Amino acid sequence: MAQFPERPSAWGGLATLLDTPQKRYAAIAVILVAMAVAPYVFGSYGTVILTNALLYVLLALGLNIVVGYAGLLDLGFAAFFAVGAYTVGITTLHFGLNFWLALPLAILLAIIAGIVIGAPTLRLRSDYLAIVTLGFGEIVRITARNLRETGGASGLIGIDSPWLFGWHIRTPLDFYYVFCVLAILGVIASVRLANSRLGRAWLYVRHDEDAAEAMGINRVKVKLAAYIVGAIYGSIGGAFFAANLGAISPESFSFRQSVLILMAVILGGMGKIPGVILGAFIVILAPELLRDFGDLRLLIFAVGLLLIMLFRPSGIWPARSKSR
Amino acid sequence: MSLLELKGVTLSFAGSKVLDGVDFSVPAGHIVSLIGPNGAGKTSLFNCITGFYKPQQGSIQLAGTEMLKLKPHQVTQLGIARTFQNVRLFREMTVLENVMSGQHSRTRAGVIDAILRLPSQRREEAEIRQVAEECLSFVGIIEGWEREATTLPYGWQRRVEIARALATKPRLLLLDEPAAGLTSGEKEELIDLIRRIRNERDVCILLIEHDTGLVMRLSERISVLDHGVMIAEGTPKEIQSNQRVIEAYLGVEEDALDL
Numbered sequence: 001m002a003q004f005p006e007r008p009s010a011w012g013g014l015a016t017l018l019d020t021p022q023k024r025y026a027a028i029a030v031i032l033v034a035m036a037v038a039p040y041v042f043g044s045y046g047t048v049i050l051t052n053a054l055l056y057v058l059l060a061l062g063l064n065i066v067v068g069y070a071g072l073l074d075l076g077f078a079a080f081f082a083v084g085a086y087t088v089g090i091t092t093l094h095f096g097l098n099f100w101l102a103l104p105l106a107i108l109l110a111i112i113a114g115i116v117i118g119a120p121t122l123r124l125r126s127d128y129l130a131i132v133t134l135g136f137g138e139i140v141r142i143t144a145r146n147l148r149e150t151g152g153a154s155g156l157i158g159i160d161s162p163w164l165f166g167w168h169i170r171t172p173l174d175f176y177y178v179f180c181v182l183a184i185l186g187v188i189a190s191v192r193l194a195n196s197r198l199g200r201a202w203l204y205v206r207h208d209e210d211a212a213e214a215m216g217i218n219r220v221k222v223k224l225a226a227y228i229v230g231a232i233y234g235s236i237g238g239a240f241f242a243a244n245l246g247a248i249s250p251e252s253f254s255f256r257q258s259v260l261i262l263m264a265v266i267l268g269g270m271g272k273i274p275g276v277i278l279g280a281f282i283v284i285l286a287p288e289l290l291r292d293f294g295d296l297r298l299l300i301f302a303v304g305l306l307l308i309m310l311f312r313p314s315g316i317w318p319a320r321s322k323s324r
Numbered sequence: 325m326s327l328l329e330l331k332g333v334t335l336s337f338a339g340s341k342v343l344d345g346v347d348f349s350v351p352a353g354h355i356v357s358l359i360g361p362n363g364a365g366k367t368s369l370f371n372c373i374t375g376f377y378k379p380q381q382g383s384i385q386l387a388g389t390e391m392l393k394l395k396p397h398q399v400t401q402l403g404i405a406r407t408f409q410n411v412r413l414f415r416e417m418t419v420l421e422n423v424m425s426g427q428h429s430r431t432r433a434g435v436i437d438a439i440l441r442l443p444s445q446r447r448e449e450a451e452i453r454q455v456a457e458e459c460l461s462f463v464g465i466i467e468g469w470e471r472e473a474t475t476l477p478y479g480w481q482r483r484v485e486i487a488r489a490l491a492t493k494p495r496l497l498l499l500d501e502p503a504a505g506l507t508s509g510e511k512e513e514l515i516d517l518i519r520r521i522r523n524e525r526d527v528c529i530l531l532i533e534h535d536t537g538l539v540m541r542l543s544e545r546i547s548v549l550d551h552g553v554m555i556a557e558g559t560p561k562e563i564q565s566n567q568r569v570i571e572a573y574l575g576v577e578e579d580a581l582d583l
Contacts, residue, residue, distance in 0.1 A: 189439045196438030196445070197431055197452065204414050204425050211412040214374060216400035216429025216492050229435055 014274055035180050039173055047176050049288055051244070054179035055237055056280035060264035061186040061273070062233020067262065068271035069199060070226035071206030072122070073130040076137025077261050080231040082144060082253035083110045084238025089156040089248050090149055099162035103239050110235030111228055118227040122220050137258050145250040155249030159242050175244045182240060183277075186233060190273055193229065202226050267308060269315020278317060327352040327528050328404075328496055333372055333382035335365075335552075342368045343379065344552040350496065350545075355522055355529040357539045359563075360549035361572060366532045367409060369549065370498055374406050375399040386496065401429045405494035407485045409501050409532075413473040419484055420469040423456040426491025430455075459487040462525075463517060479510045483517070490521070497521065499531040503538050511535065515542050540564070548572065 018024045039047040059081060066074045087106035091097040097105075113136075121132045144150040151157075161170045169178055193199045201222045204212040209219055242248050260283055268279025286304065290297035308316060326349035335343040342365050350356045358366050371377040373384055375396040384391045386402055394402070405426070413422050431452055437445035460469060463483040468476065473484055482502060489497055499518070503511050515538060521527050533539050539546065539560070546563045548556040550572040556563055563569055 192441060193435065193438050197428060197433050197449070198435060198438055200417075200421055200424060201428055203417060203421075204428075207414045207416065208412055210376065210396075211408065211414065212425065213376075213396035214400060214406050214408075215425040215488065216397045217425070218395075218397045225435060 039176055044172060048172050049284065051172065051176045051179050053281050053284040054176070054183045055241055055244075056261065056264055056284050057183045057277050058179070058186045058237045059234060059261045060268075060276045060280040060283075061183075061190050062230045062237070063261050064265045064270065064273070064276045065190065065193065065202075065233070066226050066230035067265050068276065069194065069202040069206070070223055071202075072126055072223060072227065074133045074227070074230065074258075075130050075255075075262070076133035076135070076140075076258055077230065077234055078253045078255070078257035079133075079137045079140040080110050080113065080234030081238040081241070081257065081261075082140045082250075083113055083231075084235030085242040085248045085252070086144060086150055086156075086238075087235070088239040088242045089151075089159050092160055093156055093158065094149065099160065099239075099243055100164075103236070106235045106239045107232055110231040114228040114231035115224070118224045119220075122223045122227065134255070137253075137255055141250050141253050141255075144253065150250070153250060155247060155252075156242075157247040159246045159248070161246065162243050169243070175240075178240060179244075182236065187273060187277070194273075198222065198225060263305065267305065267316060269317035272315065272317045275315050275317025279315070282316075325352050326350060327387055328373070328530070329383075329385045330369075330373070331383045331385075333369070333379045333384060335368060335372055335377055335379040342552050343372065346382070346549070346552070346554050348547055348554055348557075350528055350530050353522070353526070353528060354544045355518065355542055356531075356545045356547065357543035358530060358532050358547050358549060359534075359536075359539055363551075364549040365552040366549055367500060368552075370406065370500055370532065373399070373498065374404060397429060400492050400494075403493075403495035404498065405489035405492045405496075406498040407482075407489055407500055407502060409504070411478070411481045411485050413481055413484060413488075415472075415474050417473060418470050419460065419465065419473045419476065420453070420456055422473045422484055423459055423488045423491050424452050426459070426488050426493075427452040427455050430493060455491055455493075456487075459490045460484070462490065462520075463487045464513070479506055482506065482514075486517070486521075490525070490527070494527055496528045496530060499529065499533075501532055501534060503533055503535045511538055514538075518542060 018027050038050055042050065059077070063074060063077045066072050066077070084106040087109050088099060088102045091102040091105060092099060117132060117136050121129050145153050161168065163169070167174075169175060201212070201217050204215065204217060205219050205222050213219055241252075264279035264283040265276055266279070267282055268277065269275030286301050287297055290300050293300055328350040330346055330348040333343055333346040333348075334341065346369065348369070358369065360366055368377060372379050373391075375391065375394050375398065379392065382392070386404060389402060391399055391402065414425065431448050433445040433448050457469070460466070463486050465480060465483055465487065473481065476484065486499070486502070502518070503514055506514060518529055518531070519542070522529055531542075543560055546558065546560055547554060548563060548566075548569050555568045555572060556566045558566070
């Protein structure tokens with residue numbers, strides 16, 4: 001059936017490029033080795049930047065489920081990131097909770113927040129979700145800024161770094177590897193979801209809500225599931241972000257942050273996992289690589305983004321391999 | 325006994341009545357056609373039955389269960405499947421994936437099952453696939469399952485849509501102008517397919533169709549809708565000689581004479 005266009009999958013064109021198990025295992029091995037040795041190649045500053053990029057991979061993968069799979073425009077994704085970070089910050093600092101107990105609590109709170117925001121708004125047209133999530137993002141940031149428990153504008157400092165079976169996760173290098181594992185788990189979960197009953201339902205609803213409903217799909221329930229899964233990704237990212245830096249402040253969770261994550265998703269190519277990973281790396285690495293341009297770097301970055309959207313509106317990553 | 329029973333269904337949009345006290349039934353095991361001039365309210369009636377429109381008055385029952393308050397996905401779950409007037413397959417998805425959508429309401433795997441790939445989830449995925457493949461084979465599409473559905477020839481897309489509806493395991497199948505845009509050869513195949521669906525799968529059929537030849541050959545009962553009112557009901561023979569039906573289609577006789 002080579003002459004017919006195949007459906008663009010979650011893998012983009014990769015599935016056709018790596019068509020045998022050998023090629024696939026080889027590619028995975030190369031990526032794992034590259035991840036393992038990267039800190040030794042790029043030095044300590046490079047490791048911190050890469051850790052940040054991996055955090056964005058995780059966040060972008062989460063938002064990709066909401067925006068890319070289910071087609072819901074979420075403009076306040078940083079709110080879930082904040083819920084994760086502040087839950088860990090507050091419970092470990094004020095209540096002396098272990099990080100590994102704070103983490104499930106962070107996830108639980110993100111799920112609750114997701115239901116509270118999603119359940120009423122997902123019944124409406126998707127434009128409303130954009131507005132409500134925008135507001136939600138700001139509410140969370142402003143609340144964090146004004147409560148005593150969240151440390152106000154200066155935020156929380158001195159959050160303990162976690163122990164894992166006797167390993168104190170503490171140095172930037174430790175956290176780099178932790179975020180490597182998180183990103184890998186994030187990819188695996190995303191792929192498995194994409195190829196599942198629920199993953200298909202997201203696409204059905206995104207492409208044609210009426211036809212999807214006629215096929216027996218509860219559109220609100222399915223969208224809510226996507227929104228909540230996104231929220232979980234965000235809160236896990238936030239929890240480890242807080243543990244990594246040891247300090248958080250409201251400005252880490254601004255509207256700009258939400259836009260940056262959304263940009264990573266759209267830039268690389270919505271719904272395509274390699275594209276989203278690429279997008280996250282571009283969003284974090286490009287400003288670093290353009291550092292030599294001084295004040296001009298944000299301008300150059302912005303022009304670059306505009307050009308990409310102009311010439312590749314569906315993202316940098318190709319939807320399907322054109323070579324066949 | 326009737327499988328589907330409508331009583332006094334009244335639907336209005338902004339004050340104008342689209343359906344006016346429609347009484348209508350589909351006897352179990354029958355192929356029933358709903359005909360009427362353009363704008364008579366046929367598709368609106370379909371949309372009421374499938375839960376897309378909410379009639380202001382009346383009752384719609386499937387085998388005794390009231391469905392008036394149900395949402396479209398609940399109606400499907402109860403056993404009514406439909407196709408659309410203009411084919412509405414899911415874009416950018418394969419033929420097989422399109423048909424697999426029908427099994428959604430018959431299966432239950434969620435987020436955790438999918439992420440952990442639990443054995444029950446994998447078994448369910450295999451079942452979904454198997455049902456979809458069986459439905460595709462039944463409608464005569466035995467290859468090209470991995471093609472993007474919207475790239476298929478039109479006649480095939482129509483059949484994929486029927487397969488997708490069958491994958492919901494319905495008791496009643498609603499077909500909205502299934503023969504529109506088909507060649508005469510394809511129409512013959514469609515007649516054969518609809519009969520097979522009823523005979524072999526024990527699914528009741530209700531269809532809207534403008535091709536009178538096809539309707540007369542295929543239907544066991546015909547109902548005629550005109551301006552939102554059910555004006556006749558009977559066998560094809562009875563409908564053919566019904567004065568009110570002739571008037572509805574050709575205009576009232578005096579008007580015709582005036583011309």
